[in-house]
Structure formats: structure tokens, C-alpha cells
Amino acid sequence: MTLLKNQLSLALLKPDLCANPAIIHKLFELFRKDQFEIVKERKILWSKSQAEQFYFEHRNRFFYERLCGYMASGPFVALIISKPNAIKDWRDLIGPTHPCRARINASNTLRSLYGLTDTRNSFHGSDSEETAKREIKFFFPDFKF
Numbered sequence: 305m306t307l308l309k310n311q312l313s314l315a316l317l318k319p320d321l322c323a324n325p326a327i328i329h330k331l332f333e334l335f336r337k338d339q340f341e342i343v344k345e346r347k348i349l350w351s352k353s354q355a356e357q358f359y360f361e362h363r364n365r366f367f368y369e370r371l372c373g374y375m376a377s378g379p380f381v382a383l384i385i386s387k388p389n390a391i392k393d394w395r396d397l398i399g400p401t402h403p404c405r406a407r408i409n410a411s412n413t414l415r416s417l418y419g420l421t422d423t424r425n426s427f428h429g430s431d432s433e434e435t436a437k438r439e440i441k442f443f444f445p446d447f448k449f
Contacts (some may be wrong), residue, residue, distance in 0.1 A: 311312070312343065313390040314439040316428035319378035321418060322347075328381070331414075335385070338397065343384040344444050352376040358442055370423050380442040391430055398427040 318339050335342060347395055350358075355372035362368045385394060399406040399413025403425055406416035419425040430436035 310341070310386045310388055311390040311433065311436075312440060313385050313394050313430045313436045314428070314443065315385050315394055317381040317383070318424070318426050318428065319374065319380045320420060320424050321426050322379050322381055323398060327418065334397075338393070339387055340383040340390065340394070341386040343386050344447060346382045346443060347379055347382075348382055348443070349379045350376045358439075367423055374423050384440055384444060384447065391433065394429040395431070398429055401425055 311373055317328065317331060321331070332342075340388040340420070352372055355375040356363070356368075359368060359371055359375070362371065385391060397414055399410040401415070402422050403415045404418025404422075406419060408411050414427055415425050430439050437449065440449075
């Protein structure tokens with residue numbers, strides 16, 4: 305029997321979700337059910353400049369201003385999650401970036417259920433181990449890997 309090493313990922317529960325405590329409670333139950341370990345949790349309220357810093361790589365994209373404004377519109381939750389395939393499993397669970405596409409092609413995903421628009425898609429998940437490390441350090445600078 306081989307044991308898989310746990311992988312870390314950053315998960316964000318965006319402002320529209322955090323406005324509804326019942327949904328957050330339901331999501332934490334889902335984390336337990338799907339065997340995600342929550343390593344660290346932090347509630348955050350950003351200024352627009354903090355959002356611009358995190359999303360800097362998108363600064364020349366058409367959605368940049370709208371995304372930064374949205375992420376500064378209210379509190380959200382940053383989580384470090386862990387399990388053997390955390391990155392893929394979390395991204396599979398949240399589904400496609402665009403909630404409309406999720407409703408058509410991945411109707412059992414979280415973005416299908418809770419996402420509102422392409423910008424207000426309710427969730428974020430790291431897309432690679434390298435990205436996860438960078439994003440985790442951004443939100444949890446004292447975290448030791």
C-alpha cells in the first residue's frame with residue numbers, strides 16, 4: 305500500500321458567498337465530506353489596491369478593474385486546503401470559471417450552484433503547485449511549507 309503525500313492549494317470563498325453564513329456553513333461541511341483538511345483559514349477585507357496587487361498578472365485584461373472592484377466589495381475567506389490531489393479535486397469541485405458554462409457542462413459543481421457571473425463566480429482555486437505556493441504566501445506570509 306502506498307500513501308500519497310498531501311498537496312496544498314489555496315481556496316478563496318469570494319465576497320458574494322461570504323454574505324450568506326448558511327452557504328459558508330454548508331461549504332465547510334462539504335470540505336469535511338470530501339476529505340479536504342483546512343490547514344489555515346483567514347477572513348479578509350481588501351482595499352482595491354490589495355486586490356490589484358494579487359491580480360496583477362491580469363492587469364491588461366478587460367475584466368481586471370471589475371474583478372478588483374468585486375474582490376474589494378466585501379469580506380471573503382482564504383483557505384489553505386490539503387489532501388492528496390487538492391488542486392485538481394478542488395478545481396473539479398468548483399467547476400468551470402464561467403458559471404453559465406458550468407450550468408450547462410458541469411451542473412453538479414459549486415460555480416453552477418452559487419456563481420453569478422464570470423466575475424462573480426464565487427470561488428478561486430490554484431491551478432498548479434507553483435501557483436499554490438505563490439498564492440498561499442500572499443495570503444499567509446508566515447506559513448511554512
